[in-house]
Amino acid sequence: MCRDAVATADAVGGAVLDVIEPVAMSADALDNVMARLDAAGPVSELPRPAKPSRDAVFPEPLRRIIGGDVDSIRWRTIGAGVKQKRLDIGGNGVSARLLWIAGGTGVLEHGHQGEELTLVLAGGFKDGAEAFVRGDVEFADGSIKHSPVADPGEPCICLAVTSAPLKFDGLLGRLAQRIVDI
Ligand code: ZN
Numbered sequence: 001m002c003r004d005a006v007a008t009a010d011a012v013g014g015a016v017l018d019v020i021e022p023v024a025m026s027a028d029a030l031d032n033v034m035a036r037l038d039a040a041g042p043v044s045e046l047p048r049p050a051k052p053s054r055d056a057v058f059p060e061p062l063r064r065i066i067g068g069d070v071d072s073i074r075w076r077t078i079g080a081g082v083k084q085k086r087l088d089i090g091g092n093g094v095s096a097r098l099l100w101i102a103g104g105t106g107v108l109e110h111g112h113q114g115e116e117l118t119l120v121l122a123g124g125f126k127d128g129a130e131a132f133v134r135g136d137v138e139f140a141d142g143s144i145k146h147s148p149v150a151d152p153g154e155p156c157i158c159l160a161v162t163s164a165p166l167k168f169d170g171l172l173g174r175l176a177q178r179i180v181d182i
Contacts, residue, residue, distance in 0.1 A: 057122050057157065065089060070122070070157060073098060079176055081105035090161070099158045101125070101150040108173045109147035114164030116140040118148075123156035125149060 056063060057070040065087060066072060075083035081102035090096050093114070101107065103123065117137055124133035127148040132138050140146060150156035168174050 059121075062121075062159065073100075075100055079108065082107065094161065094163050096159065096161045099156075099160055101156045101158070103150055103154055103156070104152040106147050106149040108168060108170065108176065109145060110173060111145040111167035111169070112140050112142050112162070112164070113167055114141070114162060116160060116162045116166070118161075119159045121157045121159060123154045124151040125156050125158075126151065 058066065063069055073085050075085055078084050082105060083100040085098040085100075087096040087098065098121075099107075099118075101123075117139055118132075120132050120134050120136050120138075122134060124131060124136075125148045126132075127138060127146050130138070131151075132148075138148075166177070168177050
């Protein structure tokens with residue numbers, strides 16, 4: 001319905017342009033246009049047309065940041081069956097990463113020095129008695145220690161945002177943290 005309205009507006013606009021007589025432009029017309037464009041703000045702040053997203057794994061804002069969907073990610077292996085892609089967003093100690101966890105694989109047990117939000121984008125995982133699937137968000141903080149396990153079958157892909165580095169107790173985890181910057 002919205003698209004129809006836009007199409008109608010375009011058609012009307014086009015028809016109006018067709019019948020308007022050309023007029024001589026004033027000398028400062030270009031300056032006026034540029035001033036109006038400046039007042040409208042940067043192009044990136046203007047509303048974007050919705051793109052079809054039915055088959056996409058990532059939601060539109062994420063696709064915009066990455067410049068594509070899941071198939072355009074260059075993953076970095078950080079452990080057996082676990083890959084990550086750090087995203088260049090955040091700041092102030094907040095970091096965001098995409099995690100790819102093979103079906104049936106567990107993430108090393110870890111605690112948190114800050115808060116951790118994990119949004120499931122594909123597949124699912126279990127954390128103790130709790131189950132998370134696409135669209136679910138898990139919250140964890142300093143009071144929680146866990147080792148989520150991806151459901152068997154398809155890989156689990158998550159967007160994880162942390163306000164401070166994770167805390168690993170085991171030697172393996174601490175080594176991994178130093179080497180792969182998780
Ligand atoms: Zn965690």
